[in-house]
Amino acid sequence: MQRYPKIVRRNGKRYFFRFSLVQRMQHIILFTTVITLALTGFPLRYYNQPWAKPLYEFFGGIDIAPWIHRITGLILLALFLFHTGYWIYLFFKNRVGRLIREKALTVGNVIKEFFSMEMIPNKKDFYDLIDMFKYLLFFSSRRPHYDRISWKEKFDYFAPYWGIPILGPAGVALWFRDEITQYVPGIALNAFYIMHTDEALLAAIFLFFVHWYNVHYSPEKFPMATVFLTGYLSEEEMIHEHYDEYERIMKEEGLELEIISQNH
Amino acid sequence: MELIIFRGVRNIVDIAPPSDVCLRNNRPDVCAPYLLGVLIFMFLLVFLLPAASVASDDENCLMCHKMPGLGRYAKGENQNAVKRILYVNEELFKASYHGRLRCKSCHQGVDEIPHTDAEKVDCASDCHIQDPSSNSEFSHRAIVHDLSMSAHGAKQVKNGQVEDLPNCKYCHSNKPYQRSDTDHQESMKFLNICLQCHESKEWAERFFKHINYRASTRRSSKQVVELCGQCHADRVMMDNHDLDVVVGFNDTFHGKAIRYGDAEVANCLNCHAPYQSGFSPHSILSQRQSTSPVSNENKIETCRQSGCHTEAKEEFATSGKIHPSSFTTVQMMSRNTLNRPGEADPDSEFQEWVLHMISLFYKTLIIVVVGGLALHQILDLLAIRRERKLREG
Numbered sequence: 286m287q288r289y290p291k292i293v294r295r296n297g298k299r300y301f302f303r304f305s306l307v308q309r310m311q312h313i314i315l316f317t318t319v320i321t322l323a324l325t326g327f328p329l330r331y332y333n334q335p336w337a338k339p340l341y342e343f344f345g346g347i348d349i350a351p352w353i354h355r356i357t358g359l360i361l362l363a364l365f366l367f368h369t370g371y372w373i374y375l376f377f378k379n380r381v382g383r384l385i386r387e388k389a390l391t392v393g394n395v396i397k398e399f400f401s402m403e404m405i406p407n408k409k410d411f412y413d414l415i416d417m418f419k420y421l422l423f424f425s426s427r428r429p430h431y432d433r434i435s436w437k438e439k440f441d442y443f444a445p446y447w448g449i450p451i452l453g454p455a456g457v458a459l460w461f462r463d464e465i466t467q468y469v470p471g472i473a474l475n476a477f478y479i480m481h482t483d484e485a486l487l488a489a490i491f492l493f494f495v496h497w498y499n500v501h502y503s504p505e506k507f508p509m510a511t512v513f514l515t516g517y518l519s520e521e522e523m524i525h526e527h528y529d530e531y532e533r534i535m536k537e538e539g540l541e542l543e544i545i546s547q548n549h
Numbered sequence: 550m551e552l553i554i555f556r557g558v559r560n561i562v563d564i565a566p567p568s569d570v571c572l573r574n575n576r577p578d579v580c581a582p583y584l585l586g587v588l589i590f591m592f593l594l595v596f597l598l599p600a601a602s603v604a605s606d607d608e609n610c611l612m613c614h615k616m617p618g619l620g621r622y623a624k625g626e627n628q629n630a631v632k633r634i635l636y637v638n639e640e641l642f643k644a645s646y647h648g649r650l651r652c653k654s655c656h657q658g659v660d661e662i663p664h665t666d667a668e669k670v671d672c673a674s675d676c677h678i679q680d681p682s683s684n685s686e687f688s689h690r691a692i693v694h695d696l697s698m699s700a701h702g703a704k705q706v707k708n709g710q711v712e713d714l715p716n717c718k719y720c721h722s723n724k725p726y727q728r729s730d731t732d733h734q735e736s737m738k739f740l741n742i743c744l745q746c747h748e749s750k751e752w753a754e755r756f757f758k759h760i761n762y763r764a765s766t767r768r769s770s771k772q773v774v775e776l777c778g779q780c781h782a783d784r785v786m787m788d789n790h791d792l793d794v795v796v797g798f799n800d801t802f803h804g805k806a807i808r809y810g811d812a813e814v815a816n817c818l819n820c821h822a823p824y825q826s827g828f829s830p831h832s833i834l835s836q837r838q839s840t841s842p843v844s845n846e847n848k849i850e851t852c853r854q855s856g857c858h859t860e861a862k863e864e865f866a867t868s869g870k871i872h873p874s875s876f877t878t879v880q881m882m883s884r885n886t887l888n889r890p891g892e893a894d895p896d897s898e899f900q901e902w903v904l905h906m907i908s909l910f911y912k913t914l915i916i917v918v919v920g921g922l923a924l925h926q927i928l929d930l931l932a933i934r935r936e937r938k939l940r941e942g
Contacts, residue, residue, distance in 0.1 A: 332805045347809035421928035440922070463860035470864045472900045476907055483911035490915065495922040503926075504933055 291534050293517060300517035301527075301534060309516055311368055315445065318361040323489050325354040330482050355460055362453045365446075376402065403434050406443075410436040428547065430528035441496050448488045455481040520545070610652045611639055646762075649755070650676060672717045693717070695831040705835070706790065713786055720776060720830075736761050770807040770816035774798065777817045798872040815857060825854045 289302045304312070328341035328350070344350040380398040384390045399405065414436050416429035434442075455477040458465045462474055500510040505525070512518050523531040528547050535544045606612075613619065614637040625631030642648055653659065654676045658666040673693040680687040696702055696717075703711045740757050747753040768776065778795065780786055787794040798804045798817075806814040822828040823842050834841035842851040849866040852858045858865060 329802075329805055332799070332808055338809070341809055347806050347811040417925075418928075421925070421932050463858045463862075463865065466862040466865040471866060472904075474865075475900075475904055479904060479907050479911070483908065483915070487911060487915045487918065490919050491922075495919065495926070498926050504930070 289516070292538055292540075299520040300515075301520065301523045301531070302516065303512050303518045304516040306516065307371070309513060311364060311371075312513055314360065314364050318357045318364065319445070319488070319492065321357045322354060322361065323485070323493075325350045325357070326482075326485055327489070330486070355456075358453065358456050361449060362457075365449045365453065372402075372404075403432075404439065404442055406436070406439050410439060428525070428528075430532075430547070431526055432529040433527060435526065437499065441499070444488060444491050444496075448484055451480055451484045452488070455484075606639070608652050611637060615639055650678060654678070689717070692831050695829065699832045700835045701833060710789055713780065713790065715780070770812065770814065771810075773816040773818055774804070774807060795872055801872055804872075813856065819854075819857075820851050823851055823854050826851070 289305060291302050293300050293302075324340060325344050328337040328344075331337050341347070341350055344353055376399070380402075381390070381395060384394055384398065400407070409432065413429040413431060416425065416427075417436075419425040420428050458469070458477045459474065459481060465474070500506055500513070501508065505522075510522075512522075518527070520531075524545055524547055532544060535541060614635055617636050619636045620632060620634045622630040623633050647655070655670045655672075655674070656667060657671075657674065658664070658668040660666060673688060673690040675686040675688045678687050679685070697704060699705070701714055703714060706714065736757075739761075740754060743753045743757050744750060747756075778798075781792075781795045784794045799808065803815050807816060818824075818830050820843055821841075822830045822833050826842060828842055834844075836843045838844060839846055841847065849861065849863055852861050852866050
């Protein structure tokens with residue numbers, strides 16, 4: 286983590302560190318595989334739509350597209366496993382390691398550390414959510430001051446993190462439909478089918494409408510938020526979206542006097 | 550009697566405007582003068598043309614029936630006139646399956662003119678052509694018998710609606726086999742191998758074509774599904790016969806693969822009459838009969854046939870049917886096959902309930918999550934406008 290300065294300056298503007306290279310790589314693999322999976326999967330679910338056949342033909346038709354879908358799915362599953370290993374590694378390296386150094390390694394402390402991880406939803410997210418709707422519904426004129434990861438971003442994160450463990454195994458079961466009946470009744474194949482396609486629909490709607498709104502269509506981001514490429518967020522975006530973290534980092538870097546208020 | 554309808558006829562009908570108008574409107578009163586004219590013209594032609602113009606036609610049927618436009622209106626259903634085209638294109642007829650037969654082999658009677666004594670064509674009659682395997686007269690009698698014993702036979706119909714049953718012509722419309730021109734050219738090259746031993750080219754070609762055509766698939770999977778669906782997807786007709794209407798096949802992976810042009814995937818016949826296991830489309834049985842390939846006892850073996858779900862375990866097939874009759878969210882299974890329509894089966898009802906609940910869970914989740922966040926987005930857009938106004942104003 287030392288390799289990434291918290292704040293960099295370009296053309297007299299401050300940029301705040303957000304995603305490391307490994308994280309950005311994971312995101313790129315995630316969205317290329319998910320888009321490919323959606324494009325090779327939905328023509329099967331919506332086979333009678335006019336766009337379905339041309340799209341499927343583009344991916345090689347019934348002989349090739351299923352294989353693209355399966356191999357891409359395996360890559361996504363591998364990414365899921367890598368990511369799980371990745372955060373467990375970071376958790377042990379940064380947090381459990383610190384507990385060991387401080388000689389405070391107890392089960393209670395480990396659980397406490399686990400729930401204080403930045404991705405885990407917490408009480409503040411709940412109040413932020415309420416504050417956000419208060420602000421949106423004119424009950425308050427102040428945007429909630431989000432910390433490093435807002436509740437919206439946790440939604441974005443847990444959508445795939447909950448979706449892949451359902452989509453992946455269900456997809457593999459439908460792939461090896463003959464062999465799987467050694468372990469599960471045939472009816473389970475029907476359940477897998479519903480789970481695979483409905484979960485995929487949920488994920489697709491979520492990603493292409495909700496997530497893409499947040500990072501592409503929104504008037505504040507249009508045409509595209511660049512943080513997924515650069516790993517850094519502009520000062521303006523930090524003030525708008527992660528004010529708590531902004532204040533904290535500015536203080537840490539000794540820039541307290543230069544903190545800009547949110548309602549400038 | 551309706552003769553074999555060829556493409557050529559359509560073209561001829563299309564270019565003749567008065568006949569086109571009358572045929573399309575299906576109005577005998579408009580057509581009658583036109584057709585009468587044609588008949589008189591042909592009557593005169595008979596005397597003008599030398600009768601020996603068709604050498605192989607020793608029954609002399611083509612003397613009249615070669616006339617394009619020869620046809621009449623017959624009374625059809627609901628007093629509507631039905632167009633009967635009586636023209637036979639000799640070239641196409643000779644190239645068809647029955648091109649070597651005499652007309653009277655099938656059209657028995659027809660000794661008088663006009664043919665008031667014509668009998669209905671019966672495919673079970675003797676063809677007066679020798680079967681080289683037995684030296685006896687060839688006949689489709691065995692097949693007709695199989696059909697009568699099958700689920701499509703008159704004996705199986707309990708409420709007497711035999712007119713719904715498919716006859717031979719319903720499926721065997723005698724259209725040319727599907728094949729591309731390049732396939733044809735390739736196979737004709739193969740014919741040269743036959744000709745190295747067999748001297749008569751005409752004989753060898755006929756024999757070769759016979760074998761070659763019998764070995765190729767007549768209908769594509771898509772066409773098979775369409776053909777069976779003409780009746781089995783017709784809700785009213787299926788209700789009349791106390792059968793399930795097949796609405797869900799296109800939603801299954803089999804149906805989808807067929808739609809995307811997969812030639813290998815199972816169509817109706819691969820499960821209901823799997824030729825690998827010795828079944829024939831002519832002897833399709835009800836799934837409730839124990840000897841049917843889709844009965845509860847035999848189903849798994851049908852799934853396991855070579856090239857399909859060879860590794861499937863018993864459980865693979867026991868959970869229900871491949872294509873549902875009413876439940877479109879459940880794509881692969883429905884109730885137990887031993888039950889009659891409308892009869893309850895607690896096991897499958899529970900399974901359906903579980904699947905329905907999973908489906909409902911996802912529907913709710915999609916609506917709540919996406920709806921909630923969409924609402925958030927709309928409000929967010931309004932908030933951005935509000936802030937901008939505040940800043941500017």
